[in-house]
Amino acid sequence: MDKYNASAVTRAPLDRLGRPLRDLRLSVTDRCNFRCTYCMPREVFGPDHAFLPKSDILSFEELSRLARIFVALGVEKVRLTGGEPLLRRELPVLISQLSAIDGLRDIAMTTNGSALVQFAKPLHAAGLRRLTVSLDALDDGIFRAMNDVDFPVHRVLAGIDAAVVAGFAPLKINMVVKRSVNEDQIIPMARRFRGPEFILRFIEYMDVGNTNGWRMDDVVSAREIISRLQGVFPVDPVAPNYPGEVARRYRHRDGGEIGVIASVTQPFCRGCTRARISADGHFYTCLFASEGHDLRALLRSGMRDEGITQSIRAIWQGRGDRYSELRSAATILQPKAEMSVLGG
Ligand code: SAM
Ligand code: SF4
Ligand code: SF4
Numbered sequence: 578m579d580k581y582n583a584s585a586v587t588r589a590p591l592d593r594l595g596r597p598l599r600d601l602r603l604s605v606t607d608r609c610n611f612r613c614t615y616c617m618p619r620e621v622f623g624p625d626h627a628f629l630p631k632s633d634i635l636s637f638e639e640l641s642r643l644a645r646i647f648v649a650l651g652v653e654k655v656r657l658t659g660g661e662p663l664l665r666r667e668l669p670v671l672i673s674q675l676s677a678i679d680g681l682r683d684i685a686m687t688t689n690g691s692a693l694v695q696f697a698k699p700l701h702a703a704g705l706r707r708l709t710v711s712l713d714a715l716d717d718g719i720f721r722a723m724n725d726v727d728f729p730v731h732r733v734l735a736g737i738d739a740a741v742v743a744g745f746a747p748l749k750i751n752m753v754v755k756r757s758v759n760e761d762q763i764i765p766m767a768r769r770f771r772g773p774e775f776i777l778r779f780i781e782y783m784d785v786g787n788t789n790g791w792r793m794d795d796v797v798s799a800r801e802i803i804s805r806l807q808g809v810f811p812v813d814p815v816a817p818n819y820p821g822e823v824a825r826r827y828r829h830r831d832g833g834e835i836g837v838i839a840s841v842t843q844p845f846c847r848g849c850t851r852a853r854i855s856a857d858g859h860f861y862t863c864l865f866a867s868e869g870h871d872l873r874a875l876l877r878s879g880m881r882d883e884g885i886t887q888s889i890r891a892i893w894q895g896r897g898d899r900y901s902e903l904r905s906a907a908t909i910l911q912p913k914a915e916m917s918v919l920g921g
Contacts (some may be wrong), residue, residue, distance in 0.1 A: 586613065587693040588651040590651070590652025590890045590894050593895065594847070594896075594899065595616065595847070595851055598652060599652060599850035599851075600656070600851045600853065601647045601652045601656070601852050602656045602853045602920050603655060603656070603854050604660060604662075604853070604919060604920025605660070606634065606659045606660040606664050607629050607856045609622075609625060609661040611661065611725070612726055613699075614723060614725055614789070615755060616786075616921075617789070618789055622788075622917070625767070626820070629757065633857045635856065637667075637670060637859070640669070640854075641675060641678070641873065642882075643673040644675055644753075647683045647852065648679075650890065652682065653680065653683060654683040654751055655684050655685070655686060656684075656686065657685070661688065661691070663692040669698070669699040669705075672684060672686075672704050672705045673892070676738060680861065682856055682879070684704060684706065685706075686700070686707075686708055690731060690733040691728060693710065693736025694735050694739045695741070697740040697745070708740055708745040709748075709778075710733065710736065710737055710750055711751045711752075711753075712730075712752060713755075713762070715766060716759075716762060716765070717729055732734070738887045739897050746774045747774055749777075751795065752777065752778070754779050754781065755782045761855040766804070767809070767835065775833070776834045776835065777836070778836040779799070779802045779835070780837075781796050781837075781839055781842060782797070782841070783841060783864075784841075784913075785913065786916055787865060787910075791909065798839070798842040799838075802837055806827075806835070810830075812827035812828060812835060813830065814827055820858055821845070822848075823835050823838055823849075824837065825838075825839065844899075846900070846902045847899075852893070853869075853919050853920050855920060856875060858871065858874075859919070862893070862898050862919075863898035864900070865900035865901070865914070866919070867911065868890050869914065872889070886887070
């Protein structure tokens with residue numbers, strides 16, 4: 578069933594491949610308290626790394642204004658991300674501002690879960706209804722090695738419990754699977770997050786940015802993940818919730834859902850309807866783009882909403898991105914923005 582209403586789809590501009598603008602990801606900070614080896618390797622994001630100065634980051638008012646403009650163009654779903662969004666001070670205030678936007682039906686957030694014990698309740702009270710927590714392992718040693726800041730897994734698990742108690746259900750759990758690093762966690766994670774309150778999603782390790790040393794050999798394919806699961810917990814495929822859904826869905830025979838995001842081995846560019854705004858207000862039309870379009874300059878130039886709307890429309894209409902369908906040894910080396918900068 579298409580969860581987008583017909584008027585929004587008619588209003589939304591189409592890109593060069595006929596894809597409507599439907600989803601918006603707002604990065605609220607480029608900073609993070611983790612140094613996940615596949616995202617912000619500490620050799621690159623070390624103590625000397627220059628993060629964005631505060632003045633370069635969009636204010637809550639600028640973020641809400643942009644969201645309003647995108648919603649007027651047909652977007653119905655906004656996801657907050659980063660860096661780690663909960664490092665942004667007073668984030669529930671932004672959620673309240675977004676909740677007040679007419680026509681915005683769905684506000685979601687992706688977090689590493691490290692601060693959820695403190696924030697789960699205030700986020701829910703402010704109007705956030707959908708939450709995704711990234712968690713790559715249940716084994717404490719593996720988890721600490723992957724976040725590379727020695728963060729204990731029990732604190733994320735406590736955050737997940739707090740989120741369920743606060744009313745986030747079902748809660749999505751994202752697990753990036755990396756060969757020889759956490760592949761032995763697939764089954765324990767499936768066991769732990771099997772109930773109706775969770776949707777566990779396995780994500781193929783991607784070549785985002787240029788710093789994580791990505792190699793195809795490190796990718797555990799969706800097909801392999803599912804076949805490993807089938808041996809222990811039989812699952813059956815389920816139809817997508819809506820066109821363009823990135824996760825392929827499966828259901829445990831005894832209830833509960835899982836998903837796999839096969840961006841490397843089964844690309845889904847054809848259905849990709851996502852716009853991304855980096856913390857410094859650049860508009861990226863693809864996760865693998867090297868550069869974004871500077872909307873912050875427009876926001877701060879005194880331009881009226883109509884002018885900004887026109888610019889966004891024109892950028893979207895010129896979009897032809899389909900990186901994952903064209904991935905090759907050559908594309909992997911292309912300059913790309915880092916995930917922590919443009920928002921995962
Ligand atoms: N810090 C938050 C978090 O980790 O949930 C939000 C931002 S993070 C960039 C968003 C998502 O991107 C996380 O689920 C993370 O696991 C995923 N991610 C980061 N680097 C990745 C990579 N190289 N391949 C696949 N997924 C990746
Ligand atoms: Fe931080 Fe999220 Fe990237 Fe990990 S994946 S380093 S938690 S932004
Ligand atoms: Fe969308 Fe780019 Fe990913 Fe393809 S590679 S699905 S166009 S973000």
